[in-house]
Amino acid sequence: MTYLPKDKIVYFATSNIHKYTEACQVLSECKIVTAMLKKIEAMEIQDDNLANIAKFSVIDATRKCHLPIIVEDAGLFIEALNGFPGPYSSYVYRTIGNDGILKLIKNIIERKACFKSVVAFHSPERVEPMCFRSEVEGKIVREKRGSQGFGFDPIFEPLNSSKTFAEMPFEEKNRHSHRGFALCKFAKWFTSNR
Ligand code: IMP
Secondary structure: OOOOOHHHEEEEEOOOHHHHHHHHHHHHOOOOEEEEEOOOOOOOOOOOOHHHHHHHHHHHHHHHHOOOEEEEEEEEEEHHHOOOEEOOHHHHHHHOHHHHHHHHOOOOOOOEEEEEEEEEEEOOOOOOOEEEEEEEEEEEOOOOOOOOOOOOHHHEEEOOOOOOHHHOOHHHHHHHOHHHHHHHHHHHHHHHHO
16 A cells, blocks of 8 residues: 655545546646545634634635635626626526526626635644635636536536637636636645645
8 A cells, every 4th residue: 555645645535536637637736636525514604704704614614624724715797797606606696597697698698707716724723724726717618518517517617718618628628717726726835835
């Protein structure tokens, strides 16, 4: 059995296998091994600010598990809807889904949107969690396209791409995505501070 030095493992508290797969790929490029903390049930608050949500969850998860942990919180912000669903993306996806969003903006020509991500890291040795933010601009397409990924991937096309996230393999999505960029920022900081 191979033992890894503890300072090279980061635990990702998530039940979303897609987020976990995306994170493993980005972090492994910086020689960081990622393990999934699936059953931890980290508490999630409702807040207008993604960083507050991610920070609260990572503090709670670290208190329960005594490990170096990351939590990631993301949201889709649609300009024509004044940023809706934003921090309420999870609820909106579960209730009206992609079809509901497409219906809401059916007659709207201006379809600018952005995805925002906050990666929060905390560990038993730290006083405060660290947050790494990123966002990508793009648009909501007129019809769902693609079958990969999750959530709003089939309706979001990032700037400078003719594909939606759901038309990209996860390695390609990582090169264009809010989460890929936020994880890269975390990885750079983590490798120079561990
Ligand atoms: P969460 O709270 O970070 O899990 O994200 C809120 C909701 O936004 C999720 O339920 C997803 O439907 C959606 N979401 C988050 N990240 C992505 C992404 O990378 N692609 C598509 N949808 C996403």
